[in-house]
Amino acid sequence: MPLITASEGANALSIAQFQTVGNAMRDVNRDQLMKTILPVNNQINKHGTWKLRIHFHALPGKSFLRIWKPKKFDDDLSGFRHTVLKVFETKTPVKGIESGRGGLVVRGLAPVFDESNALVGSVEVYCNIKEVASNIEKRENESNAIYGLEAVKATMRMENFKDIGRFKVIKPPSKKVPTKLITENFLEKATKGAVFITDDSTLITASPITDYVGKVAGIYVQFIDIKSIQDATRSTIMTIVGLSLFIIILTIGLGFLISRTVIVPIESINDQLYNDSKTLASFATELSNASQTVASGSSQQSRALDTTLSSIDKIAEKIEKGAQKANEAIGLRDEAHHSLQNASQSMNKTIRAIDEIKTKGEETSKIIKTIDEIAFQTNLLALNAAVEAARAGEAGAGFAVVADEVRNLAMRSAEAARNTQSLIEDTVKEIETGYMLVENTSESFEKTVEYNNQFGDVIKAIEQASNEQMSLIKEINNSIDEMKSVVTHNSANAEKSSAISEELDAQADQLKDCVSSLSELIEGQ
Template identity: 30%
Template structure:
């Protein structure tokens, strides 16, 4: 039955329809055939049996009527009645002759031909003998007419009636046989029609059930597989290998399931990779956010320290300016000491030039702090030297000693503030160098003790000039500190932006992780 299974569904249905049409055509043909046979049998029954029976019965009736008319003419004495009977007799004879002629024209069997020939011979004899009766009546001899009819005409007449009775009985029997044959044909036709109909119904039902099984079974299987696939089972496979439309549909279904299965596997793998990447991004973002927060706190701390440092430097600058103003009074008598102060200022400039750029670099900030601290120490040393020289100068150096003492105090305050800032910056600068080598400036001043007041005045002038330079350096340090503070503020702003971006990235990573989890849960519903 492989050929039927591989047949297209339309051809299967068409085959079932054609088979049903063939069976119906067979039933129709049998009905048509036997209907025609019954029609022919009916026509034959009418023309070959009923018509002969009618003609024989008519001839018998005419014969009996003529016999009665003969008796009536013998018995009647009324001439008018006799004429009427004679006219009726003549009409009957004519009708009898017509019936004989019609019967002789029919298709007769040999038995009928023999009997009918005997009938015509007996009828001719009867008519000949009957003339004797009519001759006696014409003479008025009724008794002679009766005796002649009874003696001569009646025996052939009885034979005529007997032959007609035989023909009637024979045709009646033949008609009954035809009717029985028609009934037999009808029974055979009914049996054949019923048999063909039953066979057609059984065959159509069997073939229909077979086709239905070949069509409905695979369709139900496909519905079941689709239902399982709808519930997420992507391991389903159709086993239908027929080459009809349903088989092709099953093959396409298998290919579709295989493709979807592969896509789901790829989606599952991608979802897992995406989840892992999202977790890694989230962890990295949290670490960055933590570092950024620490950096922001450190930047804030450094900002506060730089504010304190700037205030301290400005205070040093103001005090240095004040000391310079106070030293100007002694500048006129401190010419000899100008060279020493000038040398010190030149050393301070050399130290200032060696300070690196402080914008955005913690190491540079540390170096600046170290330079400032060194300047404070040098200033303190210069103040100490100035105090020593002032003590040597006696009364003339008291004013300068006061200035030197103020400079020393300012240097001490500046050094203390610088050390505090350096200590704070050291806690922030984890990745910077612990310290910057202090620039050692060998500024040995060979102060020759002498009795010359001019040398003492020169020392005082040099100290005054150095105070002036200190003031200028302090102003420069204040400007650089302002720039450092501005850089710190920029760093803080960038840190805040980085923190905001990090939070947004973390939120996006979390949302991506959540979507990956939802995708994984959705994909896990499929069985692959």
């Protein structure tokens, strides 16, 4: 524990700044100096931690005034008070420890000048190191002791010293402590730096006390009760163990809660996705059969196209729902309990994937609007074809029937497009609701991210599955565009129905391949 403070030097320097101090020392007016400094002395000791004394020195090295003993002065200090001589020599402040008649003393000295800036003496504020050590002892409730070197005894008044080799007991410990461990060898080691030694109940530390020029003047020894340290350590360990148990219980509870609220719904979603995949394969078969039927004639083409459009509508709805469920769950059935640590990052990816689904749904809505517009144009062309058939008379009667069927087909196509648009808009709203729910879930998972570092791989798999579903939706959209082209050609030029039928057959084959590939992807082939 450090024994030197800056208060002695600061107080001495402050007192030296009083102009009345310098003038009183110049005029050898001790009464005036006493009258000036006594209130300052009382104020310092009233608010100070330990008792400080103020001593004035006159040139070339004599006592001028002791505030606590004003009748004693003019005694020569030059033989042993080297700090006083150094202040007179350098005309600068000096602070530190110096041995004297009171033993080791913490001193702060400052030169005193009169109003003409002439050096007239010095002022010293000091306290005995024993008082500092005793104050530390009371404050920290730990015993301490001070051992001075042999040279200290030469400057002190005769006291009953107990020698330990060349070391003198200046301040013994106030409590019963194992002083038998304090040997001359132990103190000799302390002159070179801090050392320590222990027994069953006490930790003894020793460190050098250096004087104002950096020379070792003594040893400061502190006796620390190990039992109090052990009790404090034990209490800290128990607190840590309690907190650890609480964290473990909390983690188990969170794991159970997440398992109940995430894994079970994910298994249900996965089963639903499997059923949707089977339904998608069935729809693909129906679409292939419908495409083959188109080649048999215009009337059959109308019925097959109606079936195809209805099937595509169902496929699109199933894929949209499957994409949402896949983005929430694919793969979590087997690995969810190992993946919670990366939940926050994966949920962020899920949010972006759902946002992409929303965007694609809006794009699909735009495409359906385009289909509705084409159906309207097809209706107009069918009307024109009916007019042309009427002009042709009996020769155009069959063509008029075909034109009427095409117009009916266009009207049904427009109705189907509007129904599809409504379904897509509802789906987009559901996606937005799902987006908000997933975003809230992401905020909750962020709190458990440090316990769920492996969750990211699972969510990454979900993102990949969602991207595959989006790719399938794009393929179906392309197929719808191809069928739309076939219907447009059929309605615009009824005289080339044979060529258009062949084109439709080719497009139906392509659609069959796309749906077959989609089925293989969903079934994992």
